[in-house]
Amino acid sequence: MTQTPEKRLFVFGYGYTATFLGLALQKKGWRIAGTTRDPEKYRTMREHGVESFLFDEDSSLPDPFRALQGTTHLLFSIPPNDAGDPAFLAHMDDILHIPGLEWAGYLSTTGAYGNRDGGWVDETSEVRPDTRRGVKRVRAEDQFLSAWRAQGFPVHIFRLAGIYGPGRSALDSVRAGNTRRIEKPGFAFNRMHIVDIVQTLLASIDRPNPGQIYNLSDDRPAPSHELISTACEMMGITPLPLTPFDLADLSPIARSFYADNKRVRNDRIKTELGVTLLYPDFIKGLQACLDAEQNEPDLITRWTTKGNAEG
Numbered sequence: 074m075t076q077t078p079e080k081r082l083f084v085f086g087y088g089y090t091a092t093f094l095g096l097a098l099q100k101k102g103w104r105i106a107g108t109t110r111d112p113e114k115y116r117t118m119r120e121h122g123v124e125s126f127l128f129d130e131d132s133s134l135p136d137p138f139r140a141l142q143g144t145t146h147l148l149f150s151i152p153p154n155d156a157g158d159p160a161f162l163a164h165m166d167d168i169l170h171i172p173g174l175e176w177a178g179y180l181s182t183t184g185a186y187g188n189r190d191g192g193w194v195d196e197t198s199e200v201r202p203d204t205r206r207g208v209k210r211v212r213a214e215d216q217f218l219s220a221w222r223a224q225g226f227p228v229h230i231f232r233l234a235g236i237y238g239p240g241r242s243a244l245d246s247v248r249a250g251n252t253r254r255i256e257k258p259g260f261a262f263n264r265m266h267i268v269d270i271v272q273t274l275l276a277s278i279d280r281p282n283p284g285q286i287y288n289l290s291d292d293r294p295a296p297s298h299e300l301i302s303t304a305c306e307m308m309g310i311t312p313l314p315l316t317p318f319d320l321a322d323l324s325p326i327a328r329s330f331y332a333d334n335k336r337v338r339n340d341r342i343k344t345e346l347g348v349t350l351l352y353p354d355f356i357k358g359l360q361a362c363l364d365a366e367q368n369e370p371d372l373i374t375r376w377t378t379k380g381n382a383e384g
Contacts, residue, residue: 078173079104083144085128085160086151087118089241090180093271094148095123106140108151108160130159137167146278147177149217152206158213161220169224176281177228178274179217181210183263183288185232189335191259196232196286196341204329218284227283231274234290234337237358238267239365243304254298255331257318262297263290263337266352266361276346287342293354294336300355307363 080103084091087107095105099122106124109115118125126140130151134140147168151159158179160168168174184207186194202208220226237243246252273289298315305312318331342348352358 082146084148133163149179153209153213193336195338230286235264242362256315261294263294266358290337290339
């Protein structure tokens with residue numbers, strides 16, 4: 074009987090998304106490895122069966138051959154710097170020499186499309202980022218796609234809308250008291266539950282199409298104040314009053330969020346990858362987060378451990 078080759082996922086930037094993906098693949102018998110810049114997170118990863126390595130843009134892998142040996146799948150989840158993706162810059166030559174690499178994914182952002190004043194975008198829309206963060210993401214995308222075009226690197230680009238899930242949702246923001254209901258007429262954005270993000274990544278792993286770009290978003294773009302109201306209602310809390318955007322005292326980062334106004338189509342993940350969203354809107358997604366808090370509190374602690382942001 075032919076033995077199935079062992080699969081190994083290596084993640085540059087073992088954050089929130091990678092943690093969920095790693096859990097799903099560990100259940101399938103995969104080996105999981107990844108990097109972090111946090112020594113405490115390094116130890117936590119090892120305690121949960123993840124081969125862990127320290128890495129950041131100022132300190133490359135000391136022995137990349139050993140770290141990457143046996144890798145069949147790669148995921149890049151580190152925020153880029155002004156020069157692009159830190160893993161690409163430090164280790165792309167090492168990565169291109171991995172024998173038998175089957176799939177790679179880069180987690181980007183729908184911010185690549187820039188502001189569309191509430192209009193719709195899909196994967197064929199022009200890329201025109203208008204924030205510094207968006208410009209850096211597009212630069213990183215271009216680096217990976219150039220490696221695909223020139224050297225056949227099997228990369229897939231995933232442009233993610235707002236990521237949420239257990240321990241990282243509007244429910245948590247309301248509890249922490251650090252959210253407001255800002256009303257800006259015509260403003261809406263998409264988000265995506267972590268479970269649907271993971272099922273999309275798994276579908277791509279099963280159906281590789283190197284060089285392809287996918288939007289990862291839900292079916293219901295909506296303003297943030299609706300999201301906050303729903304979270305309050307689910308927890309039996311009276312929603313805060315609406316604050317008109319023009320009267321809100323916002324930080325530059327928060328103000329830039331409201332300047333990026335678009336609605337994201339996700340047809341490609343459905344037609345090409347066969348994805349059926351479990352949580353097509355934030356109402357179903359928030360209810361799932363609330364259910365997870367009641368049924369899986371220990372796992373939520375693990376998912377939201379220190380250093381578990383992307384990268």
